[in-house]
Amino acid sequence: MEERRIATPGTPPDAELELGRLGEFVGFRLRRIQNQLSREFAQVTGRYQLRQGLFSALAIISANPGLSQVMLAREVGLDKSMAVMMVDDLERRGWAERRRSTVDRRRHALYTTEAGEAWLAEMFAALEVVEHDVLDALGKDDLRVLNAILDRVYTACFRG
């Protein structure tokens, strides 16, 4: 079962087709890549029985111990109600925990557990496999360039 085949949608586009003016838009490229990547992601993480946002959420909690749910939501770019559900899930699995903040009793301070850190390490390894083809095709340098540009793009999204 080491097969890496993906169902119908994972088929590459015909080389002859034109993008036309659509090719000028970042949004289009982003979406099609992200669709593809998240299908592969789902394949890998499917074995682990988890939903998309979970991994990112735990990784961010791990990198920022004690952060609040609102902060988490902002960092992943989703609504705070999403943070609630994700943290619920993480807690249920025993990978993260909420502690009432001592400074602001409205807040929950979020922390990873030991089991959470272990799982995180496992997932990082698995995800490197998912992104392997991408990393390969780009090389370290271009990857850095890409990430830097993407960060600028993300920041630019918030200049109203």
Added chain:
Amino acid sequence: MEERRIATPGTPPDAELELGRLGEFVGFRLRRIQNQLSREFAQVTGRYQLRQGLFSALAIISANPGLSQVMLAREVGLDKSMAVMMVDDLERRGWAERRRSTVDRRRHALYTTEAGEAWLAEMFAALEVVEHDVLDALGKDDLRVLNAILDRVYTACFRG
């Protein structure tokens, strides 16, 4: 009503937060940007009452008159059943039409209508506004670099 405010989720992340090892992964950046961009897209296109894929689909039909639905699906990176629904929608709006292919009678050859082209032009203009901040923050050169890298990424997705 020229406001550009976006509801809760559009709030920028706290600058102090760390991405940690997550920062090495393209998938994460892609998803958060794409979420943000598609929210803005939805804001703009909401007035036009249309769903996400529609614009890309029509643009591709316009750039490749006579293509089949399977080809369309592959180009946008989705399942063929999606193509059916999108073309249904486009036809209902009078922006595209199916004609039985003369060479292979299983196929539908897709074409845009005059109204479709007009609407497409309108949408391209509207979308330039959506991506304006992004384009601004990058500049023509970096944008080209970004698009080129993204295309390589997309292609790399299919090297199983």
Added chain:
DNA sequence: TATTGTTATACTCTATAACTATA
């Protein structure tokens, strides 16, 4: 009054499976 967390709900996007008609 504003913010944090919460719940319930509804909507959009997408894949899957089963089917038909052609090839």
Added chain:
DNA sequence: TATAGTTATAGAGTATAACAATA
């Protein structure tokens, strides 16, 4: 047998609105 198109359906991901507790 394989491909193009179709249909119906189920699942994931997400936003919205309304609310309680705390600031």
